[in-house]
Amino acid sequence: MNFNTKIRFDFIKHSNKFFIFSGILTLLGIISLLVFQLNYGVDFKAGTNMDITVGKTTTQAESIELLKQAGYDKVKLTVGGNNNERVSVRFDEVLPQDKVNVVKKAFTDKFGAKASFEVNVVSPDMAQELGKKAIIAIVVASAAIMLYVIIRFEWRFSLAAIIAILYDAFFVVTMFSLFHFEVNLPFIAAVLTTIGYSINDKIVIFDRIRENLRFGKYKTKEQLSEMVNASLWQTMARNIYTVAAVLIVAVSLFLFGSESIKLFALAKIFGLASGAYSSICIASPLWLILKSKEKKKVAAKPKTNP
Template identity: 75%
Template sequence: MNYNTKIRFDFIKHRNKFFIFSIALTVIGILSLLIFNLNFGVDFKAGTNMDISVGKSTTQAEAKEVIEQAGIKDITPTVGGTGNDRVSARFDEVLPQDKITEIKKLFTDKYGEQVSAEVNVVSPDMAQELGIKTIWAILIASVAIMIYVMIRFEWRFAVAANIAILYDAFVVIALFSIFRLEVDLPFIAAVLTTIGYSINDKIVIFDRIRENLRFGQFKNREQLADMVNASIWQTMARNIYTVLAVLVVALSLFIFGSESIKLFALAKIIGLTSGAYSSICIASPLWLLLKGKQKPKKAVNVSAMP
């Protein structure tokens, strides 16, 4: 069947390679989580986080020296902001108010009265509650998307889409575990928005597959595979432009944004890239795999949609 589409690469033919790569990355991610877990930030681990604006350029060594004067060792603060004038320090314990006041005073004595500090304290109970709510948020989002796709299309599309978006979310989590990047509340927001952007790419391709399926007669699996590959290429330009538009924003935030949003932007970049990959290389081939197991009707006509 001629789809008037220039096929530059046969994604369906090479689907097993994509499956093997994705499974391997998933296994590596699982091992990393089991061995190293995630590098939880103060939002998910009891402790105190101090974000101090000193009003002038400073260095990590100078900031560490000030904190050590308060009797706190083994803390390595980060320095950022415009002109390296902000110091962020995370403490793995809930600091008493007098200790927080002492640290502020030490920074004021060194840098002047323009010093200001923002303090974020998370208790053990609050950290546990945030972790549980995060898991529920991801599960509820996934189930809601599956129900929507099942109503809008059919169950095979729903299963393929949900496996792919969960893979996208897991890729972000796995890479943050492997490279020991800090996981905080903005990271969770990035994972949830990744799921939203990822399903958009998949719906575009699935809609074209459904349209081609509706008006075609497919006598064997090879013809069905050709149709899926053609559908991918028919929507390729739209998907690329959509992803690139958001990637430009995420890259700009990562390069020019403050330290507090860099990891959020990085999680978005990883999620968007994975979403574009999974839409083409996982979701569509998975739907074909599920459709191929459907018992054919009469003249092996797979064009009928539920």
């Protein structure tokens, strides 16, 4: 069948290469999680988070020196806000009130009554509960998407889509494990939104495949391959524009946003890139494999004479 579409690159022909590449990345992610694990933030492990507004411009070096005076040499802190007036400090332990008061005193002595404090404590039980709920949220979101695709399309589309979006989520986790970025609640939000954007790309392509499938007769795998490749290129411009628009926003947030949302934006960048890749190079070729097996079974059935 002749599609009025300019095929600039045959994605289906090179699908095995994409599968191998994706498999290597997945294996690398598993090894990274076993060796390096994840750098959990205070949201997922016990600790104390203190946000301090000092009322005037300060520097990271100045804040580190004040914390040393309070008896803390190794802490995670960021300086941001308007004119660098806000200091966020994360302690890997639950600070008792007397130690919190020591930190408060160090900053109050330096900046006076203008210094204000917001202290948040995550207990071990709360951290464990947050971790469980994060996993449940991802599982429920994936299951709901799978059910939606089954209702709207068929199980082959659903299976291909769920494998691809789980790959996208795992890719983001892999990047954060490899580079030891902090994993917190905004990271979970980024993974969930990545799943949403990723399935959107796949639905667009699957919709075109279903439409081409409805108005054509495809008896061989070669004909199906040609149809899927044409469908990819027919939706390519729309997918590129959609992903690029969101990617520009995510990159802008990463470059110009506050420290508190930089990791969220970075996770979104990883997720968007993976989602665009998996929609074309994983989900569609996987559907083709499943559909081709069905064609082979139909062709193998013996014909009965009336």
